[in-house]
Amino acid sequence: MKMLEFDGLELDADPDVTADLLLFRKHFLVMNALYRLEPVLYEQGYELSISALHIQLHALENRTVSAQQVLAKPHPLRSYYLDWSEFEKSSNAYVQKLLDSFWRRYFSDHRIEEACQVLGLEAGAGPESIRQAYRRLAARHHPDRGGDAEQFRRVREAYELLMA
Template sequence: MPDNPFKAAILALIKAAPAGLSEYDLIQCLQELDQAFAFDDVDPDLALFRRHFLVMNALYQLQTELFDRGMYLTVSPLDIRLEPVEHAGLSSLPADNATAPLREYYLNWEFFRQTGHADVENMLNRFRLRYLAIDERLEALRTLELPADAPWETVRQAYRRLAAQHHPDKGGDPARFRAIRGAYECLMRCYPA
């Protein structure tokens, strides 16, 4: 695996921030330290992808190297920190958790080399759609007067209760009834079958 050209600078920044730092802070510091990290010659979204990829690649390379030296590097967008392995309570690097696929992705230089503007645009669009769907789900739950973690059976019960209460045939407000029905239809798409 090729060595990341920013790994030494990233490690120095992490060591200088014992309380930890975010990926955003790390990227800002790197841009101030090294003009090559800016990628001013490419599309802004592609430049963002490249900066992000280089940081994550370096972090995962460092995580492996540092673990062998008794230190654990926490890799999270909002919390990048270095601590002794015994404080982290680990006997080995986590291999089967949710971050394993991310780790594999960012350690593969082919993704950095092969990802172009159209690929980044597709990734950003998928990201935006996923979070738009989350917003719609939360709004639908609010319409049904439910918390964000309501199970499907509770959603069905709330819909039935509110639909009966606000049905126009029973003197309810047609606009409120349509909102309740729309929220329920949205949630039918969001919950697993």
């Protein structure tokens, strides 16, 4: 990523390019190169594991299928990063939209996890389990029954979030 700053690439030729857009473009170029390198390495007996935070090369023990067979399986990230139009349409607004979407999902997942904890449930609990946990905890914490009003509010909010 650092080398892309000095490689003469004009990723930020437009003076209005934000730091987020510049970072997106660098990241896209790196991921595009990795996904293009993946089949070459596979044919040489290596598997390239690619994720946003971890890239690792593994030697393959027994290769029984070709790179085309392995890479023919649907892989949304590979498809995204190999689609050059995604890079071409990148703009400040496009990247801001991606970031906003990420943060909404991130906080949503976090809130769902917290709601499950409040109700004493495992992630992915079904509606009936959620209802039963809510009824049990609402009866225990309801202020009209001498319970804690703040805890009752948290239980109700958790129930509403999980049932939405």
